[in-house]
Amino acid sequence: MRIRIDYTTTYDYAEAAQSVVQLLRLTPRSGEDQQVRRWRIDVDADGTLGTGCDAFGNATHMFSADGPLRRLVLTVAGEVETGDAAGVVRGFPEPLPPMLFLRSTPLTSAGPMLTEFTHDLAGGVMLDRLHSLNDSIHSRMVFDPDATDTGTDADSAFAQGRGVCQDYAHIFCAAARAIDVPARYVSGHFVRSDGVAVQPAGHAWVEALVPDLGWVGFDPTHGISVTPSHVRVAVGLDYLDAAPVRGSRRGGGKEALSVSVRAVELSRQSQQQGQQSRSQSQAQSQS
Numbered sequence: 132m133r134i135r136i137d138y139t140t141t142y143d144y145a146e147a148a149q150s151v152v153q154l155l156r157l158t159p160r161s162g163e164d165q166q167v168r169r170w171r172i173d174v175d176a177d178g179t180l181g182t183g184c185d186a187f188g189n190a191t192h193m194f195s196a197d198g199p200l201r202r203l204v205l206t207v208a209g210e211v212e213t214g215d216a217a218g219v220v221r222g223f224p225e226p227l228p229p230m231l232f233l234r235s236t237p238l239t240s241a242g243p244m245l246t247e248f249t250h251d252l253a254g255g256v257m258l259d260r261l262h263s264l265n266d267s268i269h270s271r272m273v274f275d276p277d278a279t280d281t282g283t284d285a286d287s288a289f290a291q292g293r294g295v296c297q298d299y300a301h302i303f304c305a306a307a308r309a310i311d312v313p314a315r316y317v318s319g320h321f322v323r324s325d326g327v328a329v330q331p332a333g334h335a336w337v338e339a340l341v342p343d344l345g346w347v348g349f350d351p352t353h354g355i356s357v358t359p360s361h362v363r364v365a366v367g368l369d370y371l372d373a374a375p376v377r378g379s380r381r382g383g384g385k386e387a388l389s390v391s392v393r394a395v396e397l398s399r400q401s402q403q404q405g406q407q408s409r410s411q412s413q414a415q416s417q418s
Contacts, residue, residue, distance in 0.1 A: 149199060
């Protein structure tokens with residue numbers, strides 16, 4: 132599947148910011164079933180943009196600029212080709228030992244309720260248990276963008292039964308680690324099957340280490356394994372390690388943030404454009 136990604140993050144500051152530093156995890160890496168064909172990051176302010184790699188193997192960019200800045204716009208455009216590996220993840224950089232991903236964090240700690248929920252799942256083959264966990268989280272949770280924020284932990288989201296993809300992923304990570312399965316948070320993009328291309332944010336899911344298979348991707352938000360519709364960008368112990376943009380600034384007062392993501396399959400986009408073109412031609416011929 133050939134996927135086109137257009138991603139824009141806009142910061143508006145109530146007062147002029149005197150300096151801005153942003154760590155960007157916006158660039159996907161190529162793996163066995165994901166090949167980055169082209170990718171570009173643009174920033175609408177004068178500054179420096181250096182490339183690097185973090186401890187998790189994620190591609191990073193560090194942007195810094197001196198003000199005054201009242202607005203900062205980051206734009207990403209690129210194309211990625213994906214294949215179907217039945218959810219198995221191979222060929223990406225693996226600089227850290229898998230057992231590191233058993234480590235709990237403040238966002239992925241499992242309290243008594245979540246631990247009990249996890250241990251109540253049917254035993255047997257670990258892959259089956261993880262699929263059951265994925266299905267159970269999907270069934271139990273209600274997607275609600277107003278219920279949580281980026282600081283909500285897995286226990287809190289699980290207790291209220293509502294949240295967004297970040298919360299679903301944190302709950303899965305906490306639950307898997309509670310049964311001694313290494314699990315890591317993944318940030319990226321997802322091409323929706325309903326044809327909705329423009330989304331208010333990127334997507335998040337999980338990779339868990341399965342015996343004899345390796346890392347396998349699970350998307351509890353949709354209750355599915357990872358498919359060619361998923362574009363993997365960054366991984367970490369939780370959202371903070373894989374956040375698309377994190378940074379700091381001096382001055383600026385109150386900040387307003389807006390994000391727009393467009394993820395489409397190029398063949399589908401061509402078909403839609405062709406249909407629109409035919410419809411316009413028909414309308415012109417009838418007028």
